Amino acid sequence: MNRRADINPVTVSVEQLQGWLNCLCPEMGIELAGAVALPCPLPHREKWLQWVADGRHGDLEYLIRESENRADPNRKNPWARSVLVMAHRYTAGWPKLDPDPSAGADAPLDSPWTNRVSRYARGLDYHDVLLKAMRRVLRRLSEKIPGLEAFASTDTGPYLEREYAWLAGLGFLGHNNCLIHEKLGSGLFLGVALSNLVVDGLPAAGIPSVEPLFGLTPRRRRPPQTAPVDLCGSCTRCLDACPTAALDPVKGLDAHR
Numbered sequence: 001m002n003r004r005a006d007i008n009p010v011t012v013s014v015e016q017l018q019g020w021l022n023c024l025c026p027e028m029g030i031e032l033a034g035a036v037a038l039p040c041p042l043p044h045r046e047k048w049l050q051w052v053a054d055g056r057h058g059d060l061e062y063l064i065r066e067s068e069n070r071a072d073p074n075r076k077n078p079w080a081r082s083v084l085v086m087a088h089r090y091t092a093g094w095p096k097l098d099p100d101p102s103a104g105a106d107a108p109l110d111s112p113w114t115n116r117v118s119r120y121a122r123g124l125d126y127h128d129v130l131l132k133a134m135r136r137v138l139r140r141l142s143e144k145i146p147g148l149e150a151f152a153s154t155d156t157g158p159y160l161e162r163e164y165a166w167l168a169g170l171g172f173l174g175h176n177n178c179l180i181h182e183k184l185g186s187g188l189f190l191g192v193a194l195s196n197l198v199v200d201g202l203p204a205a206g207i208p209s210v211e212p213l214f215g216l217t218p219r220r221r222r223p224p225q226t227a228p229v230d231l232c233g234s235c236t237r238c239l240d241a242c243p244t245a246a247l248d249p250v251k252g253l254d255a256h257r
């Protein structure tokens with residue numbers, strides 16, 4: 001894959017991309033995948049800028065260095081035509097091992113280690129696992145799509161990954177601030193790849209897909225077929241359980257706490 005300057009768009013249909021993702025993702029351990037057309041004004045752009053203005057990023061200075069670029073990847077990458085989004089579940093098998101999942105960092109040292117270590121940190125480092133899996137999928141995709149250019153990142157890229165995952169139909173945004181798939185939960189790592197793929201048949205920019213292009217587990221059936229915005233309803237269990245009261249479903253998480 002060449003490096004960026006002269007990248008030209010390549011067009012595929014949404015059905016083609018769906019067929020390839022359905023074939024490749026299960027092989028690579030990816031559980032959900034979808035795509036978002038670019039350029040795309042982020043529906044929650046103002047919320048992101050307000051979060052930064054409110055200082056809710058705490059001391060995570062790297063987040064604000066390029067806040068406008070984070071809200072619009074085309075500013076730095078005018079060639080990009082879509083964001084491919086993939087997710088890998090990290091909670092499979094864990095609940096059985098959690099004697100007291102609410103104990104957290106205050107759990108006595110002689111209690112089981114699973115009381116003290118967040119589930120996301122217990123397995124292999126997802127920065128390696130998911131990134132490698134995505135790169136494998138992209139390598140195989142580029143054999144099928146001559147001219148494909150796609151640059152994968154998980155966590156570390158300047159992208160609002162949850163917003164793209166929501167737009168790609170992978171789930172909804174919960175009160176816990178995480179992307180939640182109705183059946184798989186919120187224990188999902190997300191990865192995105194900026195690509196030159198024009199995917200014919202995706203929803204218009206800024207409109208969320210109702211389903212991902214690939215999902216081993218389907219989302220909950222919803223008549224009418226619209227993407228849900230908030231399926232938490234009146235539930236506040238995560239807000240009540242958060243030991244530092246850092247969660248706010250309206251303003252977002254306060255990273256100071």
Ligand code: B12
Binds near residue numbers: 047060156163255
């Ligand atoms: C900085 C960061 C943190 C910080 C701040 C967290 C935060 N909430 O912002 C800290 C260190 C606290 C943190 C903790 C965790 N993190 Co973190 N973190 C990030 C990082 C690098 C940037 C997040 C960011 O930009 N925050 C700023 C806020 C404003 O952005 P946002 O929450 O994404 O909000 C956007 C959308 O939610 C949307 N939006 C806002 N409101 C609404 C409302 C509706 C209705 C809709 C549809 C959309 C929407 O608009 C916002 C702006 O576009 C991302 C990776 C990435 N590049 O995106 C991982 C990421 C968010 N983290 C992740 C994880 C797994 C965690 C932890 C679970 C780890 C743990 N300790 O157990 C916790 C969960 C904390 C939480 N409940 O949010 C995953 C989340 C996966 C998921 N299922 O959502 C990510 C995506 C990493 C990854 N690649 O998998 N994290």
Ligand code: SF4
Binds near residue numbers: 174175232239
């Ligand atoms: S409000 Fe309830 S359903 Fe929503 S994320 Fe929190 S615990 Fe889960």
